[in-house]
Amino acid sequence: MKKILRTAVSGLGRIAWDFHLPQLCAHDGFHPVAVVDPCRERLAEAQARFGVSALYTDFEPMLEELHPDLVVIASPTVFHADQAIWAMRAGCDVFCDKPLALCSAEAEAMFRTARETGRKLMTYQPHRLNGEARAVRAILDSGKLGPLYLIERHLSNYARRNDWQAFRKNGGGMLLNYGSHYIDQLLYLTGSRVERVRCELRRIASLGDADDVVHALITAGSGLLFDLDINQAAALPLPEWRICGQRGAALYQDGEWKLRYFLPGALPEMKADTGLAAAGRRYPSEPIAWQTETLPELPADRDAYYRYCYDYYALDRAPFVKADEILELVRTIDACRRSAEEFRPVLV
Known part of the structure; x- marks a missing residue:
């Protein structure tokens, strides 16, 4: 008989409403038994739409009364650590939305509790599985660009953020919010560990006090550079991806990948000129037999994440997001x- 996980969801905001609850209801290995939210109107909406009968405005009474197998934590970030630790100490496994925690100290406490209680803990990192990530994986695996030296990731928009994520006291800001997605995506796709970080944070268009512009240069242990630009005050967007290797580059914009590269051995032999008189007073140049490709965006598999969750929580298989990976992300x-030194000028 198939194992069914009795599941509670804490927090009825965007991510629970648009992803977690629909996915739980669609997968026959999960049975949503409760929802928790301080807003009674949202509880009633969840009951009407998803058929969840147990409604709670407080988290701890739900644990004490229902003892679910799994708790999905989709509450605001500031509550993640406390709720995860409470749930694991109550004998529940935990699936926590990103970002896992406010800082590495909280994340380490959460995984320490998982070890002490023998419970399972994993976090939601969906950009590992979206269409862009699938395309990047295919490009990297092809080896067409040669050894990589730079990956640029740009997220551009103009949005005057005015919700809870605009405020530092709630764990808001684009570094923690979007950075949790895209730093994880870069590290996961390249299998990298971080060696050095330089970062600047700004609050430009947001109506709160948290950062809405992030520019981070992250150096991996292999020497690969990640240039992450998250800009929520940009009137014109930049290309979302630029991947540079020794033999070519890939560019992604408006749902399309463009590759330009040369084949191994295609360049004729050339020797360095150590003299100070450039031949013909010209800059060096040579014809290159470029290969070009245009690739469409690959579709995302929206159902994959809860298949991985079931494998982990019900079948005791390896977690899709491992503890050391998420701790590396939070430490980064x-x-x-720290690199930004909390310098936040305000433009008026």
């Missing part, structure tokens, strides 16, 4: 914050 975000 901490390093970005």
